[in-house]
Amino acid sequence: MNEYADLLIIGAGPAGMSAALAAASSGARIVVLDDNPLPGGQIWRDGPQASLPDQARQMRERLQANSNIRHHAGTRVIALAGAKQLLVEDADRGWLIGYDKLILCTGARELLLPFPGWTLPGVTGAGGLQALIKGGLPVQDERVVIAGSGPLLLASAATAKHNGAQVLRIAEQASAVAVAGFALQLPRWPGKLVQSFSLFDRHYRTGSHVVAALGNDRLEAVRLRHRGKIVELACDRLACGFGLIPNTQLGQALGCALDGSALAVDAWQTTSHTDHYAAGECTGFGGSELALVEGAIAGHVAVGNTAAARNLWPRRARWQGFAKALNSAFGLDPQLKSLAQPDTLVCRCEDVPYSALSGHVGWREAKLASRCGMGACQGRVCGGALQYLFDWQPTAPRPPFNPARIETLMCLDDTPPV
Incomplete structure (x- = not known):
């Protein structure tokens, strides 16, 4: 039809x-x-x-x-x-x-940047955790750390707390000066000012970012850098997103x-x-x-x-x-480009580590040499990370844009030649 x-x-x-x-x-x-x-x-x-x-x-x-x-x-x-x-x-x-x-x-x-341990069970995106909770994921009494950048961190934390989680830390990579400057502009948008009061959390820290997720079979703790000092927190979940x-x-x-x-x-x-x-x-x-x-x-x-x-x-x-x-206040700190270690997986679908990518000059060359971006997600996760890490511009996708049934693809036989 x-x-x-x-x-x-x-x-x-x-x-x-x-x-x-x-x-x-x-x-x-x-x-x-x-x-x-x-x-x-x-x-x-x-x-x-x-x-x-x-x-x-x-x-x-x-x-x-x-x-x-x-x-x-x-x-x-x-x-x-x-x-x-x-x-x-x-x-x-x-x-x-x-x-x-x-x-x-x-x-x-979400922009997900690779760091040691980011593929452990228990580690998700900040928005990803929020979506999972809305979909029914139980987080009652779980210890949660949320890290990355932007207001989505606070929204994710609010959803987790509303559903019984214990939010230990909200680690915002932007500086205190940048966040304060943004907060001072909020009276221009009164609705956003009111919303910011409702989302405020005493565990919010600026100038803080994830260094590594720690654990064996699943997440056990997270290592953060807070204003130059290393902090480790035992936790059950880490939600980490660096913007959109x-x-x-x-x-x-x-x-x-x-x-x-x-x-x-x-x-x-x-x-x-x-x-x-x-x-x-x-x-x-x-x-x-x-x-x-x-x-x-x-x-x-x-x-x-x-x-x-x-x-x-x-x-x-x-x-x-x-x-x-x-976007000005929550611009990413260039030091986040150094989070990945040589053995840190960048492309989770094809198990491609950072060391297999750092010597290439673009997407096409990296794909040919490593299969990066050629797995199930078709570069939707690693593509954004590599654009940030190496300034590689993703190319236009090739069809099919999503996995499809053979019967669906056969519908193309009904189309007249262009």
Whole structure:
């Protein structure tokens, strides 16, 4: 079965939901694809132990109430199937979707940097731990250390504490001066100021980063460097994330240009590829408020309502200011590039250590020599780390973009030659 959309939206996080709702009044046939079971993305992830904000619930209800919006949950893009046509797959089937306009709201993923012991059971990303807890992972009475950079550390700690964990330390790599400077700017965004009070934790430390995870068969302790001194804490879990990386792979495959590590967009959220737009964290990290307004602008523009889009520019500029302050304050310290030791695994899928990569000049050469990035995750984890460590720019992905059934790939036989 094939399908057609006037407007196809990839991703049902805040940006994707906002884009669909902004475009809905036009009467256009709108299709939203997302790989999660329910709309909300990572920030509004649902689950047995999740507590969704009212805004997320209301937006979800509005999506369901619009008869011209169709939402495909648990669905992934597998390949390009010609001009303005994608091959997609869910748990039951694969099919082709053609479209007139497309909005990429593919979000971001955590930057995980390799350090000794980071592959031990009990070590996850900071956002990863939060998602696991929301999904039902029991952490009652467990000793947890959270390390890395950015406000996600505090949000992860709050989720862990709410579910009975004992948070021993929140180790923020940014300096006290940088964090204090950011805090002093928060009155410009009163909602964020209030939120910061609710997330405050007495175990929060600046100028502190992970050195190693210690243990044999699983995590037993973590070694931290705090303002030049080494500290070791016995713990059951370590959640470590160093910020976010925009998910640009599908945009790159479609031919959209990059601006640094994010998809490049103009004032109308238009990419370099005609009739293709992008919004949210795939265009750069700035929080849910920025994602919401960018999604609304893209949705309005995609259905020709440029006046409504332009009216949102001041709100976007306000939250772009927050994003700029956030990214400036939590920039990564160059000393984090030296965390990995020669025998530290960088590519976990293919067991490739740091020593096998440090002599190469780029992704392609490293892959040919070591198989780095050629395992199950297809470079989604090690790719971001190597971009930070060696400044290697990941290349556009080759299809299939995700594991797929043979029957799904056979749908490509139905596409006319380009």
